[in-house]
Amino acid sequence: MGHLFKRRVVLAVCGGIAAYKSAELVRRLQDHGAEVRVIMTHGAREFVTPLTFQALSGHPVHRSLLDEEAERGMGHIELARWADLVVIAPATADCLARLVAGRADDLLGAVVLASGAPLLVAPAMNQQMWKSPATQANLAVLRDRGVLFAGPDSGDQACGDIGPGRMLEPAAIAQQAGALFASGTLAGRRVLITAGPTREPLDPVRYISNHSSGRMGYALARAASEAGARVTLVSGPVQLDAPERVERIDVTTAQQMLDACLEHIGDCDLFIACAAVADYRPASVQEQKIKKQGDAMTLSLTRNPDIVATVAGLEHRPFVVGFAAETEKLREHAEGKLLAKKLDMIIANDVSDSRIGFNSDDNAALLLSPDGEREIPLCSKDQLARIVVEEIATRLPEPAPHSS
Numbered sequence: 001m002g003h004l005f006k007r008r009v010v011l012a013v014c015g016g017i018a019a020y021k022s023a024e025l026v027r028r029l030q031d032h033g034a035e036v037r038v039i040m041t042h043g044a045r046e047f048v049t050p051l052t053f054q055a056l057s058g059h060p061v062h063r064s065l066l067d068e069e070a071e072r073g074m075g076h077i078e079l080a081r082w083a084d085l086v087v088i089a090p091a092t093a094d095c096l097a098r099l100v101a102g103r104a105d106d107l108l109g110a111v112v113l114a115s116g117a118p119l120l121v122a123p124a125m126n127q128q129m130w131k132s133p134a135t136q137a138n139l140a141v142l143r144d145r146g147v148l149f150a151g152p153d154s155g156d157q158a159c160g161d162i163g164p165g166r167m168l169e170p171a172a173i174a175q176q177a178g179a180l181f182a183s184g185t186l187a188g189r190r191v192l193i194t195a196g197p198t199r200e201p202l203d204p205v206r207y208i209s210n211h212s213s214g215r216m217g218y219a220l221a222r223a224a225s226e227a228g229a230r231v232t233l234v235s236g237p238v239q240l241d242a243p244e245r246v247e248r249i250d251v252t253t254a255q256q257m258l259d260a261c262l263e264h265i266g267d268c269d270l271f272i273a274c275a276a277v278a279d280y281r282p283a284s285v286q287e288q289k290i291k292k293q294g295d296a297m298t299l300s301l302t303r304n305p306d307i308v309a310t311v312a313g314l315e316h317r318p319f320v321v322g323f324a325a326e327t328e329k330l331r332e333h334a335e336g337k338l339l340a341k342k343l344d345m346i347i348a349n350d351v352s353d354s355r356i357g358f359n360s361d362d363n364a365a366l367l368l369s370p371d372g373e374r375e376i377p378l379c380s381k382d383q384l385a386r387i388v389v390e391e392i393a394t395r396l397p398e399p400a401p402h403s404s
């Protein structure tokens, strides 16, 4: 799977003979992992039927700005917001001129104007039209505005001319689209992160748990994904939505969290254990609700497996980062866990400070690794996560070759 994994691409097809090649472009974008939705202009529909694109993309084709049916499903503003990337292929000379003018009298123009996503344009036209001062001037304006271009290629043209103006091959356009998302410091890396608390049941209505909200772990998942990684998040019960493009696996107990981690650790480059895992669980889970018995009650607990230590002990282990939640002797205890659990890095947070740590928006941390340390002062969990991800990225060993 490529750099477009779970990226949402709007492919706009204009009316040119190269429109038939855009059917293959849908496939090539999907090969890179993209989800594709297609806009066809009136001209495009003269060359290829919408049914072709509907079958390939798995979604109805968006055709018109004033299509009541389409607006009831995904309207043009929604479509514009949905996109992580807009690709126009083929883009005719007329399309370039309309983009320069900022026209919004058709669906393509309106979506381009309403979208904040990068715009990648693959021009296709007769070589003389391509070379014309008007087209070249339009090109310069669009480049100036940050529009990206794929091609055109040079060679034999459908009209019999030879020269620049052929649409770039679909595989090359898809490659260029993928490259736009491949520049992050964790590009191409696979990352597994644990987050949130675990719940260890006592009986059908009670459990042992802690105050972890999952915010720190989810912020790390978001930061790693933004840095280009493919992220799997093994999450205890929390009230949060999974970040964009992150695969989330829900678990409840420590044992389930361990099982999920071992199932997904296979080809990961990096494991970050941010979950607040219960160290102990009730020795037995009662089938019926436990009844009150006298003034005192003793619970018998048994040790849970240590997830991060288990992963660090694997024969083919990824780079392993743990957290240390401490209420005293922050450095001393964190150093102890770094060594005892055989970690490559530990992020220590002083959870006695009510402004940070469990169930707060902010955090502060002492980052320790065998090659140095860094103090990260009070900041949002998102900021801290981005710093941690960048620190990890500088230490990650070269990637092992993946099978897919």
Ligand code: PMT
Pocket (backbone or CB within 6 Å): 194, 196, 197, 211, 212, 213, 214, 215, 216, 217, 254, 273, 274, 275, 276, 277, 278, 279, 304, 305, 306, 307, 308, 309, 321, 322, 323, 324, 325, 326, 337, 349, 351, 357, 358, 359, 360
């Ligand atoms: O979720 P939030 O509300 O945003 O709060 C964030 C946080 C305070 C939970 C987070 O910043 C944090 O410190 N996470 C680790 C909590 C913890 O359990 O720390 P620990 O010192 O008890 O454990 C040390 C390390 O071993 C941790 O990486 C932990 O995930 C791991 N561990 C612990 C026990 C166990 N059985 N298996 C484990 O993998």
